Amino acid sequence: MERQGLISPFQLTVLLFLSRLFTIMTYVPAMEGQEKNGLVLLLGLLVSPLAQMALLGLGLLFCRRGRENSHLSFSAAGTGPLRRIVAAGYWLLVGAVCLYSVVGFIRFLAEAFYDSRFLWVLAATFCGAVGFCANRGVEALARASTVLLALTAVGLILLGGGMAGTADPQNFLMPLWDKNLFLQGIWQGVAMNFELMAILLLQSATTQGGLRTGAVWTLLGLCSLLTVGMGLGVTFSLGYYGQGKEYPLFSAAQAARLLFMERLDSAFLGLWILLGLVKVTLFLWLMTQLWGKVLQRPVTGLMTAVHSGGLLAAALLVDAFHGGGWLTRSMTMGWVPVLGVFFLPLVGFSAARHEERKKKA
């Protein structure tokens, strides 16, 4: 069949939503504050879209001034060295997100479902699948995400209903106001939102030149609501049992029951795999596109395969050196969105202004 065209804003929104959902499933921050006013943390997360939008707005502002010189536009021509440096910077950031997602993905499977001795099989098959899907292009992924959205909705309804069935109001802890925890919640919402960077990078991938403001607000707001909802669900469902669990949402899924269905953890497994596939495929595709910008060459299947293989090797290395925990702590610090959404566009913006001044002079 033939190659495809661009994607619609709706498809991009769905794609980013599913990608973000995987991060939310990986990391439910409320359980960290379970004993210490975790609900205040969730309140901060609820308000976090404002901060995310502010950061994104700055990034878009830097990108859109001098759009013809935008370093992020895939259709932009030119081989200026700064453009390649910016692309390389994004390549590293996107690669970090890919690696974090893959490591989290395989660690969970090895811990919860399968023998850890076969972790390399899980990693290899997953990276191979991701490489295959990335090779199909972002258009195919975006179309598939529409179908996966329906499946995800079914899965979330099952899980939500199951958790509601085991929720106990006795697990509710009345929080005391803590300003630091509230700000921490706001920051965590920004720090774990790697899709802000993807919004910038995918501006030129849609048929209408990027997402509208309303779509971005919907995306950020919905994700925050889901994060808070999941945090509340885990709190009410598990209570103190959830403390110390590395995957509290999975524990809540194990404890959930809905009508005649007593085992909902397989529903969680399905969500985990499908959403993980979407997220890593999207970011791997971005990575290969950025590498093509760095080398100023068109992206080939070999490039995708090499990236997929490199991701596999990196993930296995991280696991071999027990670096998963360190990687998680590092990624939650928030340097990825700050660099990707603010710093790099600022560099590009400054360079564009510098060029304009030189021309005028």
Add this chain to the structure above:
Amino acid sequence: MKRCLLAAMLLLCLCGCGRTDRIAHQTIVTALEITPAEDGWQLAVEYLQQTPPDQPAAYGVLTGEGEELHLALSAIEQQSGRSLYLENCRVLLVCCPPDTTVFRQLLEEVDKTLKLRPTIPVAVIAKRMLTPEKDPELFVGGEGDRFFSNNRRMDGGRLTLKDHLNTLKDPSRCTASVVLELEEERMVRKGTVLWGSEQAAVLPLQDGLLLPLSTAGRNSRWVMLEKSGLEVEIKNLVCQVHWDETGETFGLTITLRCRGELRWAREESAQLDLGEGELAGLLEAQGEQLWRQITEEKGIDLFDTGKALSWQKPEIWKILEDTWPDPLGKASCKFVADVVLSDPSGLLEG
């Protein structure tokens, strides 16, 4: 290039071909019994024997000991020659002395090491049940299955691992478990164990005693009224806490507003009115007596008043959280009973 990727993936998939008979190398455990001993752990498992599909299911029992839990498990695996598969375990039997600390540590160790499902029911037993000499038909795989899954009267198996750990770690709550024992090939209740945050108390079965049989989540209690032959589940128990800021202690008014449902009637001619009146009287008369016995002597927050305080006065709860049994024991208490019973199963005549 795409074909190479696909071929590589297929080859990788085929690497797992050797595991296609995985289930043949595993022993499916249907019940697990744990007994902490002085020098370690004693474990017993009831497992599904490998019988042809046209024959009824058969079960066996294996036992093992070890200094650590995983060593006891390994001992059993060595006996059977296969690894143990615990995901199908239907009940966890715990033979544990009435010591909250021991009980909590046992369950935490089980949760960490064995990684059982959080929804596995936990039953407290007085003596070890799963021994190779006993008939496996009595247990989960046989007649016992009816006991643990269907018989709500014998409610010892209703609380799950998650429920227990949740309440054991919560200083504002108390858990009650029915203690079971196997007598003459029949499962009987021997009493109730109340697990407080630090202390535990055993309450034997007595006629007419307001006996909290178990806490089954959502703040419910089982109460046995032997005289009238009724057994009632009390739901939606509401506790109001009044904090007397002028003094060093605080006052409690425990208003027991209950919606109860009949669970079992011994005699066909038992009357609901009598049950309602009797229950209200029991709650008021014996409630305070039980309160003093359990709360003052044992420091166990029988009616989860700490939880009520944490909701109503969170700033005060933050101060009292770690030493709660002490002020609780000194608190004055007043009981008001308001009971409405229903008979949804039609156990009574008329």
Add this chain to the structure above:
Amino acid sequence: MKFDAGRCSDAYEKLEPEADRLLPENLEDFLVELRARTGNSDDLVVQMHSVAGCQLAVVMFEGQISNQQVSQLLLGPLGRLELPEEKGGSQGVMNWLRSGSLLASDQKEARTLDEVLAFAMSGFAVVVVDGQKSAVALGYQGFSTRGVGEPSSEVNLRGSREGFCEIITLNVALVRRRIKSGLLTVESLDAGRVSRTKVKLLYLRGAASAGLVRAVRERLRQVDISVVLDSAYLQPFLDGGRFSFFSGAGSTERPDVLCAKLAEGRVGVLVDGTPFALIVPFLFAEHFQTMDDYTHRPYFAAFLRLLRMVSFIATVFLPGYYVAVVTYHPDLIPDLLLSTFVGSVLYTPLPAFWEAVLVFVLYELLREAGLRLPRPIGHAVSIVGGLVIGDAAVTAGLVGLPMVILIALTAVTSFVVPSLYQPVTVLRLLFLVAGGTLGLYGIYLGLGIFLVDLCSLQTLGIPVTAPASPFDRRSMRDLFIRSSWKKLQRSDLRVGDVPGAQKKDDR
């Protein structure tokens, strides 16, 4: 006889058609070339006549024409023909053949030797007049045909019982009868270097985009096969370059289905010699639609559509899911069934995965045998396969009863959507491998890969997964459900307007 590869290759070289040549004016030369070109085939009939002072030859092939029509409508009038002297001669006879007579309703002219042969092989009687540069072909087809019968591959409860046949002109007539509009356009092409099979493109002007029609036409012109015997020969050329389990061109044996698709802006391709017409483009969701959906009540039609979709999912995923659960996730098995399932796996010689593959292969063997054997024996194969092999295998402990039940259920569900039987069979095996080796992880990962791969497919610029993805709300009324005709009549659905379709000129 010793095999001589050299002589064999020489013979194959002659399979390639010789270059076409204009008709020689001299009748003798024509006859010599004709016999040389046909290798003196015995079924070539050449009748020589002298009419109005000139020689002419009537070229026919045995069995292709109606002798009675030729005698009555051609040879008779020719024999009685008398032309005035000034209007006589070969030109006079030619003029009479062209316009001065009504010898046949289907009359054409041939200017080359290939055209003469093509017409003669298509049931025309070709009249070649000495001294003329062209010949007149008169249609007197009289070959035996199967006729219009009930379609065997697409059975409906309600609706037309007519199906396409092997004669392309009849098939066009079946369509024309149902769409009595001047917008219905028929274009003719030839396919096959040697076979010169007649191919006709059908489309509705105004519904089908010009770009789509142009693209189909160009793709068909690129076909370079020597012999085209079925529409399936042309199907890969309409799909495109990349391998896919699913074809972008569908097929149908029903004229009413083809008409419905033409009304949605698609292009139909009829091929002479086969009752299966191609429909381009063919979306994935259409595999779950039948003509019965539009004759049943909407609620029942919706139920049937959902049933087909569930059947597709069941037939593809169920075996792999069962093997995955039994092998890797026995905790998902209900307690009551645990001992039965575990016993069925442990007390058979093969692991669940290989047992499933074995039963699956056995089933396919029986199915293929039943298909190829004559009908009376085919029934016996079903009985032997089902009762003897199936029951005996279970009793002997070679396979487990749950597995036999599973494969039987899978087989039944695979026939609910017969147009997807080929991809379903292979996909089922792939998911079986995925589930048997990687468990539920393999199933879900395979599902993700399958979805992405399916969504990457396009046919002539139109996404195969439309209108589900890219999503089109308006098209939902005829996707998972079938709205009533009162709603469907509000606006016509056009395949070229689905979201994600490339611009018309880009295809």
